[in-house]
Amino acid sequence: xxxxxxxxxxxxxxxxxxxFFCLARLGEFTVPLIKSFDPKWHITRADYKxxxxxEGLPVMVCHIPSTKCSPKGKTIQCTPQPDLxxxxxxxxxxxxxxxxxxxxxxxxxxxxxxxxxxxxxxAEVTKKIAAITKLYPKTLNLKGHxxxxxxxxxxxxxxxxFDIVKTMGQWSGESFTLYLCHHALILAPFLQSEPExxxxxxxxxxxxxx
Numbered sequence: 001x002x003x004x005x006x007x008x009x010x011x012x013x014x015x016x017x018x019x020f021f022c023l024a025r026l027g028e029f030t031v032p033l034i035k036s037f038d039p040k041w042h043i044t045r046a047d048y049k050x051x052x053x054x055e056g057l058p059v060m061v062c063h064i065p066s067t068k069c070s071p072k073g074k075t076i077q078c079t080p081q082p083d084l085x086x087x088x089x090x091x092x093x094x095x096x097x098x099x100x101x102x103x104x105x106x107x108x109x110x111x112x113x114x115x116x117x118x119x120x121x122x123a124e125v126t127k128k129i130a131a132i133t134k135l136y137p138k139t140l141n142l143k144g145h146x147x148x149x150x151x152x153x154x155x156x157x158x159x160x161x162f163d164i165v166k167t168m169g170q171w172s173g174e175s176f177t178l179y180l181c182h183h184a185l186i187l188a189p190f191l192q193s194e195p196e197x198x199x200x201x202x203x204x205x206x207x208x209x210x
Contacts, residue, residue, distance in 0.1 A: 001132050004091075007098045011110035011120055012128050014095040017088040018062070019147040020154070021078035023169040026147055028064050028076075029108060030122040037106050037119040041066045045096075046103040050089070060089055062107070074170060 002009040015029050031037045047063040061077045064070075080089035099110045099117070106119035148169070155165045 001136070002128070004094055005098070007111045008124070009128070010091070010095045010098050011108050012125050014088070014091040015108045015120055015125060016147060017086050017091050018060070018078070020086075020151045021081065021088045022060075022062060022076045023078075023148050023151045023155075023165070024062075024064075024076055025067075026125060027122055028067050029062075029120075030125060031106065031119045032122060034118050034121050039065070039104055042119070043107045044103065045101065045105055045107050045109075048092075048107055058089070060092070070170075076168075076170065078168070 002013045004010050004013065015026070018024070019026050019029055029043060031042055043062060043064050047065070049061045051059050051061050053059050058080055059077050060080065061075060063073060063075045065073045067074060078088060081087045082090070095108070095110075101109050101117055105117065108120035109117050110120060112118050152165055152169065155168070156162070
């Protein structure tokens, strides 16, 4: 589906995996138009760091200068997943190897065969996803926000507490409750085999009984 030695495919794969595990929206890691890239608004290579947390474990940290919901910018993070074929850290290392560029370049800039280095646009990602779903009809036609809800489901199924998931996704106040309510029909079927997690979901979205 995606060739890891192809500059464009490797970049798209990395962007998808990073969005998924960071609980980010696709639009936060891509540009709306190729010519609209601006380091004041869009993530650059200088905005990414691999750090160690207080336990000495690696953490992928991405600072997004500005978003629709956070005009002053926000920092999101996730941990490498070395036990999975979808490891975002390994994917990012491969992408940076195939697409070397200055620190001021878009984090997901890639080398077009004729146009040279260009930032990754949202349209480029959705075009590739559409092409894959056309070739493989049983594949889910992922949209940008599907990555965020998919990542949320991944962490819940892996027993990450709701409050931690809320913090990772940077939901504030009641917005996480509203988010879970809105996506309950998507989450619930997958959580049937995890009664404890499903009960926690119900606790979040159902009003208290008086």
